[in-house]
Amino acid sequence: MKTVKVSVVTPDGPVRETDATMIIAAAESGEIGILPGHISTVAPLRIAPLRIISGDKEEVIAVHGGFIEVRPDVVTILAQIAETADGIDIDRAKAAAKRAEEALRAKQDDDVDRAIHELALKRADNRINVHQMGQ
Ligand code: ATP
Numbered sequence: 306m307k308t309v310k311v312s313v314v315t316p317d318g319p320v321r322e323t324d325a326t327m328i329i330a331a332a333e334s335g336e337i338g339i340l341p342g343h344i345s346t347v348a349p350l351r352i353a354p355l356r357i358i359s360g361d362k363e364e365v366i367a368v369h370g371g372f373i374e375v376r377p378d379v380v381t382i383l384a385q386i387a388e389t390a391d392g393i394d395i396d397r398a399k400a401a402a403k404r405a406e407e408a409l410r411a412k413q414d415d416d417v418d419r420a421i422h423e424l425a426l427k428r429a430d431n432r433i434n435v436h437q438m439g440q
Pocket of ligand 1: 369386397
């Protein structure tokens, strides 16, 4: 079974290092599937789950933006923030989603504030999805 090394790294240190038979990442340009031997490339990522498949096992990481660097034998995900499914505090994520939704419902004239709350909601939704996918 051919594999590719995958590591998810943040400024706080490595979040996950493993071998995969396939990686599915949400690039800004769309979803990309990476198999061992993929040509080298770099792409910006969306706030979305990263799926790491190894044989019949799959794990999911909440990646909140950043970049994916693909080389034929190693894939590196560089993100400001990322969590494994079992590293997610689901109550905290639900509370963050609720706070962001309430702030977005309140009248806001400030586009910057709105963008901040929209991003917070995206991160919280990403965490909630990844937690569910990891069950
Ligand atoms: P909150 O409002 O709950 O702090 P946030 O989206 O503002 O959420 P971030 O700025 O994205 O938080 O992350 C700050 C740090 O807290 C990061 O290290 C991130 O991994 C961690 N973190 C945030 N929310 C959670 C969560 N629900 N479970 C585990 N770690 C979390």
